[in-house]
Amino acid sequence: MDAAGPSSDPGCDGMSGFIDYVTRHADDLLEATLEHLWLTGATLVLAIALAAIVTMVCLRSRRLGDAVVEVLGAIYSIPSLALFALLIPLTGLGFTSAVIVMVVYCQFMLVRNALEGIRGVDPDILEAAEGLGMSPRQVMIRVRLPLALPTIIAGVRLAAISTIGIATIAASINAGGLGLILFSGLRTLDVDKILAGTLCCMALALVVDALLKRLEALTSRGISLRELS
Amino acid sequence: MTPMQSILDYFASDGAEWLQMVAEHLQVSALALAIAVLVAVPAGILCSRSALADRLATGIAGVLRIVPSLAVLIICVPYLGVGTLPAVVALTVLAIPPILINTAVAFRNVPSEMIEAARGLGMSPTQMFWRIQVPLAFPVAFSGIRTASIEVIASASLAAYIGAGGLGVLIYTGIGAMRNDLLWIGGLSVAALSLLTSRLLAAADNLVRRRLHLA
Numbered sequence A: 001m002d003a004a005g006p007s008s009d010p011g012c013d014g015m016s017g018f019i020d021y022v023t024r025h026a027d028d029l030l031e032a033t034l035e036h037l038w039l040t041g042a043t044l045v046l047a048i049a050l051a052a053i054v055t056m057v058c059l060r061s062r063r064l065g066d067a068v069v070e071v072l073g074a075i076y077s078i079p080s081l082a083l084f085a086l087l088i089p090l091t092g093l094g095f096t097s098a099v100i101v102m103v104v105y106c107q108f109m110l111v112r113n114a115l116e117g118i119r120g121v122d123p124d125i126l127e128a129a130e131g132l133g134m135s136p137r138q139v140m141i142r143v144r145l146p147l148a149l150p151t152i153i154a155g156v157r158l159a160a161i162s163t164i165g166i167a168t169i170a171a172s173i174n175a176g177g178l179g180l181i182l183f184s185g186l187r188t189l190d191v192d193k194i195l196a197g198t199l200c201c202m203a204l205a206l207v208v209d210a211l212l213k214r215l216e217a218l219t220s221r222g223i224s225l226r227e228l229s
Numbered sequence B: 001m002t003p004m005q006s007i008l009d010y011f012a013s014d015g016a017e018w019l020q021m022v023a024e025h026l027q028v029s030a031l032a033l034a035i036a037v038l039v040a041v042p043a044g045i046l047c048s049r050s051a052l053a054d055r056l057a058t059g060i061a062g063v064l065r066i067v068p069s070l071a072v073l074i075i076c077v078p079y080l081g082v083g084t085l086p087a088v089v090a091l092t093v094l095a096i097p098p099i100l101i102n103t104a105v106a107f108r109n110v111p112s113e114m115i116e117a118a119r120g121l122g123m124s125p126t127q128m129f130w131r132i133q134v135p136l137a138f139p140v141a142f143s144g145i146r147t148a149s150i151e152v153i154a155s156a157s158l159a160a161y162i163g164a165g166g167l168g169v170l171i172y173t174g175i176g177a178m179r180n181d182l183l184w185i186g187g188l189s190v191a192a193l194s195l196l197t198s199r200l201l202a203a204a205d206n207l208v209r210r211r212l213h214l215a
Helices: A014-024 A026-058 A062-076 A080-091 A095-119 A123-131 A136-173 A178-188 A191-228 B003-049 B051-065 B069-080 B084-108 B112-120 B125-162 B168-177 B180-214
Strands: none
Touching (some): A014 A026, A026 A136, A026 A178, A062 A095, A080 B180, A095 A136, A136 A178, B003 B084, B003 B125, B003 B168, B069 B125, B112 B125, B168 B180
């Protein structure tokens, strides 16, 4: 600690202090970012698998689908800290509780978008596919799903961004990740640390979002080419 | 002691404390939301009229979308200290983007034929604004306020971490002391508060819409 400078002034070390912090703690930041990525990635993989099952069940009836989306929307509006709190008595502190809560959260965005995409396929196209003698299963796999894919991936993008944000809160229930950097910066009133943690989160969100956006573009282009041929 | 019993015990001995936390939670949220509405609604109307302001606002909102709300709360502390002030500032910052963007979209999407017709009827710009644009823009603008309210109530539970009180304190204490009763009470109270708020706002939305169609 610099004895000459007023250490209570958070802005005193400015840009150079921040760069200094990042270079000195690059290892810690990288480790926390990877932990955050692992938390987010595990959540997304499980959430997408669960959403696929839920969506398939919901496709059986329009009313069931609407009701499920409504319930998921209500759950989504419950603050994550509340769900964490309610789960701790059941599954304890740590990674498992965090992932369960975040998987549940993602369901709203994933299922809503998947249903919207699959239901929104142009009826003329479906009729044409049936006219070609496709079975309902073939129509689903070869026509409906590919056409709904951009909407589905848009849902995954929303879920990914929101999970990266919520995962910071997971640090408060010992699940690690970039939230640890934020909380530790809060304890020591270290602006550089808080800023570094925040920027790592933002960078992670940007990279994941850009990759998914790329995937979204690829899938919609793939379909338009197929439609042309 | 059964969980139910420990929860009842809590309310018997600390019921006043619980009410105090609910009040804190609502105060901080309402204050932040009120400031956000006062800032973001006029700014949104400005954005619907100026392409430059719109681009600026969309850019800022896009950046804010990827900043975790916890980070927004925590970053205020070194500058503003702990307590209500940093919490209100942070929650206001979080509430502004959805209100601003929805207001801008709502006012931009008022059909130009309606405005032409109003002008044809000899309405002054002020009359046109209040009688045509505001009612037509209301539903979309209000849905932004609803989104913001839910987010503010949720993030206000994190405000406990920066010393601003509220129901998050129960959860925070419950995690620290591993007291399941506090976790249950805190979790259920926060969940109930947010579900109640969203129901209430939906009802308000319906009410005003009906009024506007009657008028």
